[in-house]
Amino acid sequence: MANLFSYEGKRVVVTGGATGIGAALVDLVKELGAAHVTVLDIKEPAVDVDQFVQVDLSDKASLDAAVGQLEGPVNVLFSNAGVAARSGVRTCLAVNVAASRRLTDAVLPLIPEGGTVVYTASMAGNGWPQHLQVINDLLAISDWDEFLDAAEASEPAQADVYPFSKALMQVFVMQKSHETIRRGVRVNSICPAPVDTPLMVDFRQDMGDKVIDWSVDVQGNGRMAVATDIAPPLAFMGSDASAFINGVNLLVDSGFTAAMTTGQADFSGLA
Numbered sequence: 641m642a643n644l645f646s647y648e649g650k651r652v653v654v655t656g657g658a659t660g661i662g663a664a665l666v667d668l669v670k671e672l673g674a675a676h677v678t679v680l681d682i683k684e685p686a687v688d689v690d691q692f693v694q695v696d697l698s699d700k701a702s703l704d705a706a707v708g709q710l711e712g713p714v715n716v717l718f719s720n721a722g723v724a725a726r727s728g729v730r731t732c733l734a735v736n737v738a739a740s741r742r743l744t745d746a747v748l749p750l751i752p753e754g755g756t757v758v759y760t761a762s763m764a765g766n767g768w769p770q771h772l773q774v775i776n777d778l779l780a781i782s783d784w785d786e787f788l789d790a791a792e793a794s795e796p797a798q799a800d801v802y803p804f805s806k807a808l809m810q811v812f813v814m815q816k817s818h819e820t821i822r823r824g825v826r827v828n829s830i831c832p833a834p835v836d837t838p839l840m841v842d843f844r845q846d847m848g849d850k851v852i853d854w855s856v857d858v859q860g861n862g863r864m865a866v867a868t869d870i871a872p873p874l875a876f877m878g879s880d881a882s883a884f885i886n887g888v889n890l891l892v893d894s895g896f897t898a899a900m901t902t903g904q905a906d907f908s909g910l911a
Contacts, residue, residue: 644881648673652878653714653747655697655739656721658685660837661760661874664867665718668875680706680743681721697721697739698731700784707743712750716878719743720760724842725802733791736805738784741812744827753824758877759813760870761829763893765806771796775811802846806831810889817887826886830873833893836864850910858905859894
């Protein structure tokens, strides 16, 4: 049997590939034999890639210009870039949701049958069932500015924008996958627990050390995830080894959600 985890001959695009999870992912897919790696980011990656395209994902014109520099085929699109709530409600929604949607629609014509799109979502979005009607209404809006206007004004975004942005993405994955599989393209996400990357500074300021440290304690393994914990599940979702996985938001949280769902989480750490 061929190596289903191999990236030999595959052309890969990664957003947010300069640091953190994205940088670890770039290293991994190169090691797995990717034929061509393009990074879309606001700053240049430290590692060598075949193409770097500078882009501000909060800006529609910048994103469109960046997409215009991509050449097909694109076998795997990793929409990985994200920002914390500290960036502002509108910017958080733009980068975490609007840019991923617009990028996907723009790149889909370049993705051949058997290709895949993988998002870096978050376990923070697990509360999507509580806001499903609002999310469905928002995702029905295709226009960039109209979507951002409505999403920014929504009650869940005003209450806590980061988890709401990730809830939007979890539902988007389930919606989009049903459409794209009919042309042979899979859509999935991974949903990590808090990850010790440069962005963690913002998360600690937004959420507080107590919440972050409590979530790590609930996981039960005594440590926070690091980028090299998250890159392999991403690469798996982009590989042929996951060829029959579609529309899945894969939890990569060391059992946090399992503990919460089964009532085993100890909330005393939040007292």
